[in-house]
Amino acid sequence: MTIILDPTDERKPVMRQVAARSGILAGAVGLLDIRKPRGNVLLDELERQLISAAPGITVKRFSKPTFTKPCPDDLRRDIASQVDYLVEALAD
């Protein structure tokens, strides 16, 4: 038997729970632009279709400072305090 030492950060696998689905679309929907080129084009169209499908909702737009870095904590908190749902537009 050979013993080796774990080269990883040893984080235990965590099963992420999907948020409970309400079955309705209402409240505030956030759209987050990660700042990759043309991500805004996708979000513009998504916003148009969301408002068309659910006229009662409010859409709020957010942008990361740069796509190359993780979302700043302040922005995460800001988003969480303002919206009920968030759609993040990746590019590529």
Add this chain to the structure above:
Amino acid sequence: MTEAMPAFALASLSGSPQAFPGDAPSLVVFVKEDCETCNTAAPVIEAFHKAYGDRLRVLVPAQSGAGNAVFSARHALTVPVLDDTACQASFDWDIEIVPSVFWLDASGAVKTHFEGFVRAEWEGLNTDIAASLGKPAAQVDWDSLPAWRPGCGSRHLYPEIHDKLRAARDGQSLLARRIEIAAADDVMEFMFDQGFSDGLPVVAPTPERVLKMLEGTHRSPQDLIAVVPPNMGEATTEKVAINAVMAGCKPEYMPVVIAALEAVCTDAFNIHGVTATTMGAAPVIVVNGPIRDRIGMNKGLGALGSGNRANATIGRALRLIVANVGGGKPGGVERSTLGNPMKYTMCFAENEERSPWPPLHVERGFNKEDSVVTVFAMTGGPVHIVDQESRAPQQVAGSIGFGLEGVFLPKLRNLAIDALLVVCPEHVDTLMSEGPYTKAQLRSRIQEVTRRPLSEMVASDTSGAGIPHAVAGKMGAEKLKGEVPKFAGDEYIHIVVAGSDAGKFSSAFHGWATGDIGSRSVSRKIDLGWRVGPEPL
């Protein structure tokens, strides 16, 4: 008062356990069967046992497995020969040579100790023991024995034995999760299956190897070196050492690996973005200062690869840490469209001795005698710049400029993007052939020869990249006649010297998103606090 020697309990050849210390004074002699000097001493040990055995416990820990019985039979020994084949007692007593002789009091404290065979020492010991016990001296034919014979190295110092014994003793300082790989499993395949590899075989990070790797730094195993994105995993010295073992590093490379890791895990360098970008960036590590030669880095022939262990494994260790501790793995956060061979490793030393210019680290504010690592986020390269014909400084500098036009796309200019230029010695010689030619002059020449009118950057049917039509229309024809160089500023052109004396081939690494939007190059002074380092210069 002398401390008691470590206790042991070893089996005799008949299988009966013999414990040390007992309730009487003792004479303990460590031997191994294939040591000539141990065989010389054997009759003397037996004579002592016969003369003093009723008052003095004579014990002979032997290191030779089946050879222990051979040793005993060869000399018709009645003295207890004890099985120390595992060498635990030899290790605990910290002997170096066999035979190793200890005369101890009843508490186990040493009264006399010597090694090898010096006849006068044995004779003196005989006199002392006889006097101590009030018994006649042991009868030994001293004249038939040599005056002096050197001993042999104790078997427990063989690396494969010593490393295991030390790991068992010091292993408590290692806190990483221990993974047991069954004997039926292939260790290398197991590590591939676990996703620990970069695609090439890795060295198994056994506790023995990791402990040896940790000797390369004075940092404690649980010191936090860096928090590694994207998972923000904590890279302790131990985790760095584990991955350095896997990469194939020597312990003396540890200070460089640590400095490189600290450098990439800064907000300025942004290893998260470098890992994640679809463009496929990777850290390029340049090492400057005295450490280059102390650890045998390559700065000359083939400096950019391959064949040098230090260059290859330091860069690889950094990549493995980012992947294993940081979790930056292809298909996960690592999203490179094509990938990049530099993602395996890219590390080299500057050939400061062949450079007429201040080396990179001195340009960046360090002292020449400092050892420094500098990391660049690069997406392409090394891309060779071939000019075997130029004989004038401005000619070869012009060619080097043309060689950099490919950064991103030849059509694109005024780029706020880093390039790392590696000038080969023959091009250096041409640049210096008419007198001093500074780095500033070279940067200026690069900018000069790459100047083109903005009109050449406008999107066209040939290439849609560049200035959009609508923007160009607003700029107007006169403004589009204005010329811009390849780089938005001379500061984006980083210059080092590397390579061998033969060949007129410089090379360049092409950058990623330079600046706060992406990554800035970072330098870190290397902490040379080796615990067990290479020979001094």
